[in-house]
Amino acid sequence: MSSSDQPASPSRTTMIDGMTFEVLIDEQELAARVREIGQQISRDYDGLKPAIVAVLKGSFVFLADLVRSIDIECTVDFLVVSSYGDDTKSSGVVQISSDLTTPVEGRHVILIEDIVDTGLTMSYLLKNLESRSPASVKVCTLLEKPARLKVEVPVHYKGFTIDDHFVVGYGLDYAQTMRNLPFIGYKVG
Numbered sequence: 001m002s003s004s005d006q007p008a009s010p011s012r013t014t015m016i017d018g019m020t021f022e023v024l025i026d027e028q029e030l031a032a033r034v035r036e037i038g039q040q041i042s043r044d045y046d047g048l049k050p051a052i053v054a055v056l057k058g059s060f061v062f063l064a065d066l067v068r069s070i071d072i073e074c075t076v077d078f079l080v081v082s083s084y085g086d087d088t089k090s091s092g093v094v095q096i097s098s099d100l101t102t103p104v105e106g107r108h109v110i111l112i113e114d115i116v117d118t119g120l121t122m123s124y125l126l127k128n129l130e131s132r133s134p135a136s137v138k139v140c141t142l143l144e145k146p147a148r149l150k151v152e153v154p155v156h157y158k159g160f161t162i163d164d165h166f167v168v169g170y171g172l173d174y175a176q177t178m179r180n181l182p183f184i185g186y187k188v189g
């Protein structure tokens with residue numbers, strides 16, 4: 001069974017700035033799984049020069065590590081969206097504040113996301129990108145949280161399945177903080 005099929009389980013706690021975090025996925029697990037995904041994308045898109053489209057801001061650390069694990073020619077572009085604001089739950093309202101800088105018409109697009117939570121953001125982005133006539137669009141997410149899913153979305157590449165926690169670290173934030181934590185975890189206590 002691959003790590004994407006296994007739910008991540010708490011392994012330890014750590015203290016940062018007086019706050020205790022339960023570590024769900026540590027640095028070594030993240031690095032290994034991201035390498036596996038990069039190798040799979042390289043095999044699946046060999047000779048196709050995919051357009052990697054990252055959803056910012058949460059996916060930036062995942063994206064940086066992922067593209068360094070992809071050993072085929074690709075391009076990278078960004079969408080800046082928000083559905084959380086400073087809250088810990090998605091509002092369900094997706095706002096694109098910065099769009100792609102290059103067209104994706106006729107291109108094989110891999111949409112990179114930090115977490116598929118309710119599925120609402122991803123569903124919106126898939127419809128938006130598909131309206132631009134790409135050759136294909138596939139979803140690559142670091143995390144999937146099935147307990148909160150409201151809309152089914154196809155996930156082609158997945159890092160980890162997690163329980164219903166509001167997670168931070170490795171690019172994921174709380175009110176724009178904690179993105180720099182080297183692990184994925186949640187605050188306890």
